[in-house]
Amino acid sequence: MQTLSIGELSELSGVANQAIRFYEKEKLMPAPQRTEANYRRYPMDAVARLQFIVHAKQWGFTLDEIRELLILQDANGDRAQAKRIAEEKLHKIREQIKHLSRIEAVLSRTLAECTGEGPMQEGCPIVEAIAGQEE
Amino acid sequence: MQTLSIGELSELSGVANQAIRFYEKEKLMPAPQRTEANYRRYPMDAVARLQFIVHAKQWGFTLDEIRELLILQDANGDRAQAKRIAEEKLHKIREQIKHLSRIEAVLSRTLAECTGEGPMQEGCPIVEAIAGQEE
DNA sequence: GATAACCTTAAAGTCAACTATAAGGTCAAG
DNA sequence: CTTGACCTTATAGTTGACTTTAAGGTTATC
DSSP states (O other): OOEEOHHHHHHHHTOOHHHHHHHHHTTSSOOOEEOTTOOEEEETTHHHHHHHHHHHHHTTOOHHHHHHHHHHHHTTOBHHHHHHHHHHHHHHHHHHHHHHHHHHHHHHHHHHHOOOOSBSTTTOHHHHHHHHOOO | OOEEOHHHHHHHHTOOHHHHHHHHHTTSSOOOEEOTTOOEEEETTHHHHHHHHHHHHHTTOOHHHHHHHHHHHHTTOBHHHHHHHHHHHHHHHHHHHHHHHHHHHHHHHHHHHOOOOSBSTTTOHHHHHHHHOOO
């Protein structure tokens, strides 16, 4: 079976060498076999594992959460737990969207009111909106 | 005119002493007067300034951006510049909402498909969705 | 006059997720 | 047999917004 050096794995996955070593230290990537000269040698499926990590990051999962998912996979664990992790993430994402939407609403309303003319003192709508908001 | 110690200002504003000193170092709060014993003494309106900072942070402004706004206010500067800062922020917020909404859509669709039953190996929809997505 | 509750500074630590640097070992090409 | 491209480890630096720690000075109270 063909194996990969860390540089080759980096090329194929688009993840920097140092990041790969970092993931190993953080237990996201398993420690690979070594050559006589102590060089890392990865199996081909290491590429897919790295890409899983990259994608999960794009989805907003933290490395801690990704590690949980990977441990479940490695242990051939319970699908219900993976679902729970994803549900928590979905909940957090919806909260973030809500928070940002509230800000978006107030800020765009404020900007619509603001001509952008005149000096700051006495009643710049932007400053007043920030200063005067409650929550 | 009544003045405040840093502890009193902290109480009234809800901002920790060390954070207040940090804002001073970062030029968000002006250096206040000192007593003979070198204790800081704040004017009452320091409370409002701190609350402006807190609110702006809640809106997602960074300290750099808040400093810009405060400098504009202090200099009684151009309202157009404040508007520009707010417009940039609004743009960034809308980008974030778009990004999160895409994730939300895929994740909620995936979760709807997932019964949460069975083992991880071979076809857990969550894992497959993360592993197989393009972008 | 001692104890506690304040205040002062400077420097280091925190979190996440790496990146960069230093100091060296290995391997293929010419 | 040397040059350069790769690999190794450990340690330090990055960003943002602080918090924590250390080591001390001041003020109010008993």
